[in-house]
Amino acid sequence: MKKSDFTILVADDDPDYLFQTVSGLERAGYRTISVESQAEAESVISKFRPDLAIFDLMMESDDSGFILCYRLKRKYPEVPVILATAVAHETGMSFSLDSETDKSWIRADRYLEKGIRPEQLDQEIMKLLKI
Amino acid sequence: MAVLKVLVIDDEPGIRSGVSRILNNFNVNYPFMDEDYTFEVTEAPTGEEGITIIDSNKPDIVLLDNKLPGIQGVEVLEYIRNRKYDTVVAMITSYASLDVAVKAHRFGATDFIPKPFTPQELKSSIENIAKQLYLKRITNKLNEEGRKIRYQFLSVLSHELKAPLNAVEGYLRMMQERQSGNRIDDYETPIERSLQRIQGMRNLIMDLLDFTKIRFERKEEKIEEVNLADIASGAIVTVQPYAIQMEVTVNLIVKSDAVIMADPTDMEIIFNNLVSNSVKYNKTGGKAQIILESNEHEVMIAFTDTGIGIKDSDRESLFDEFTRIKNEKTRNISGSGLGLSIVKKVVELYKGSIEIDSKPDIGTTFTVRLPKNTNILT
Numbered sequence: 265m266k267k268s269d270f271t272i273l274v275a276d277d278d279p280d281y282l283f284q285t286v287s288g289l290e291r292a293g294y295r296t297i298s299v300e301s302q303a304e305a306e307s308v309i310s311k312f313r314p315d316l317a318i319f320d321l322m323m324e325s326d327d328s329g330f331i332l333c334y335r336l337k338r339k340y341p342e343v344p345v346i347l348a349t350a351v352a353h354e355t356g357m358s359f360s361l362d363s364e365t366d367k368s369w370i371r372a373d374r375y376l377e378k379g380i381r382p383e384q385l386d387q388e389i390m391k392l393l394k395i
Numbered sequence: 396m397a398v399l400k401v402l403v404i405d406d407e408p409g410i411r412s413g414v415s416r417i418l419n420n421f422n423v424n425y426p427f428m429d430e431d432y433t434f435e436v437t438e439a440p441t442g443e444e445g446i447t448i449i450d451s452n453k454p455d456i457v458l459l460d461n462k463l464p465g466i467q468g469v470e471v472l473e474y475i476r477n478r479k480y481d482t483v484v485a486m487i488t489s490y491a492s493l494d495v496a497v498k499a500h501r502f503g504a505t506d507f508i509p510k511p512f513t514p515q516e517l518k519s520s521i522e523n524i525a526k527q528l529y530l531k532r533i534t535n536k537l538n539e540e541g542r543k544i545r546y547q548f549l550s551v552l553s554h555e556l557k558a559p560l561n562a563v564e565g566y567l568r569m570m571q572e573r574q575s576g577n578r579i580d581d582y583e584t585p586i587e588r589s590l591q592r593i594q595g596m597r598n599l600i601m602d603l604l605d606f607t608k609i610r611f612e613r614k615e616e617k618i619e620e621v622n623l624a625d626i627a628s629g630a631i632v633t634v635q636p637y638a639i640q641m642e643v644t645v646n647l648i649v650k651s652d653a654v655i656m657a658d659p660t661d662m663e664i665i666f667n668n669l670v671s672n673s674v675k676y677n678k679t680g681g682k683a684q685i686i687l688e689s690n691e692h693e694v695m696i697a698f699t700d701t702g703i704g705i706k707d708s709d710r711e712s713l714f715d716e717f718t719r720i721k722n723e724k725t726r727n728i729s730g731s732g733l734g735l736s737i738v739k740k741v742v743e744l745y746k747g748s749i750e751i752d753s754k755p756d757i758g759t760t761f762t763v764r765l766p767k768n769t770n771i772l773t
Contacts, residue, residue, distance in 0.1 A: 280562035280588050284569065291574065322554070324722075349554075379561045381568070 267293035270393055273314035274298045275305035275332060276348070277323040281378065285318065288382030302328035306335060313340050316393060321349035333372045344392035347372040399525060401436045402454040404445035404471060405487065406464055410510070411438040414458060417514045423525045432525045442466035446474055449482070456524055457484045458508070461495055469495060472502040483524050548716055555599060555717060555731065559592040599731040605664055606737055621662050623653040623694060627685045630666035638674045645674065645683040653687040653694040655767045661741050668734040669761050673700035675728055676759070689767070696763045704755035713751070714739040
């Protein structure tokens with residue numbers, strides 16, 4: 265399969281980050297659906313199965329991203345999810361998916377710090393989609 | 396109902412069973428405690444057995460005889476201190492030599508219960524200890540919460556500061572890699588958006604400065620007679636460019652003289668924030684109004700708008716730091732999420748109050764009441 269066969273759902277309430285992420289993904293060759301809120305993402309998920317999803321952590325509520333991960337995985341357990349956030353590592357509020365306890369409650373496949381370069385993001389996505 | 400675990404270490408079986416009998420049916424309560432304390436007693440005839448129980452059971456209170464068959468009471472006490480257990484120790488002793496008493500005190504024994512004791516004596520000692528424990532735990536809890544709040548503030552702050560940097564960085568990269576073309580005109584939107592994000596960040600930093608001002612400055616020499624009508628006019632002038640853009644008309648109605656003793660900077664913080672909100676969250680062509688009124692004791696300032704309003708469910712968190720109500724209507728409105736939390740802190744500093752009355756899609760009124768004469772330094 266080639267990249268243009270995959271549709272990626274991106275949810276982020278920061279319009280600039282959303283724009284940049286989506287245009288990066290499109291340049292890499294993926295198809296995208298972009299939404300600006302948890303509510304919109306939920307309505308997309310209810311009607312459509314994306315091949316991969318990238319969720320911002322804090323949208324309407326502080327844990328919007330976690331909720332979306334949970335909803336998506338319940339409906340489509342096989343669809344990979346990337347959780348992206350600008351929450352700083354240095355303040356200690358970081359969630360790596362390395363420990364078993366974190367994995368058990370964060371239902372994401374990757375956790376990425378915002379500001380990641382488009383090529384890095386593409387690398388991660390190719391791994392998750394096994395391209 | 397909270398249970399405190401008591402361990403009695405004494406070689407006299409009579410004392411041990413006596414303590415068990417008395418405390419198992421005893422409970423302690425005070426008007427300021429939200430629950431009663433009851434007691435669960437375990438017994439140990441020697442210091443060695445006592446230590447085993449202390450390690451496994453972590454008792455809240457240890458009643459300790461000094462004269463024991465093996466290791467002595469003070470040694471058990473020393474053991475507890477070295478392990479830094481959160482345990483209160485009371486010595487029960489028939490003859491307290493000064494030497495033992497001094498040593499026991501140095502190792503942190505909080506109480507001495509002389510043997511023989513009556514049930515009432517034991518109960519009143521235990522009551523005191525339970526009270527101490529309760530206060531200590533409440534204090535710890537409050538300290539921890541204080542730390543947590545500060546920590547949360549910092550992590551949210553760093554999130555808020557990083558988001559605009561990430562956005563601008565992303566746009567600069569797009570330009571560096573010439574992703575949309577080779578001409579500067581191809582990047583009009585990224586440039587415009589970058590400038591907006593930088594402005595947003597500047598506002599956040601200004602708000603943060605206000606925020607630290609209220610928190611740390613106490614300023615006797617800055618208190619003066621302030622005419623709030625002047626402050627209101629100033630705030631209207633400041634917001635004017637934005638109001639023109641939004642086609643919102645702002646007017647001031649002075650029903651009665653509103654002069655109070657205050658630091659004018661504090662009053663500017665209140666007015667600038669609330670007036671700019673009533674423009675920012677208004678509709679195109681809407682109205683914003685400031686009404687000043689006063690009586691003998693206080694001034695009342697009403698900030699009314701014909702804007703998008705606030706849902707009841709959003710009111711609770713409205714004054715929290717970094718709270719931004721996120722929905723369809725607020726999507727394109729930028730803000731630091733600090734404005735209202737700052738306003739509230741200033742109002743509280745002056746021992747005033749702030750109230751909201753709001754209907755979604757119809758409008759919001761913030762009413763601030765400030766006493767005319769408060770000494771904010773007390």
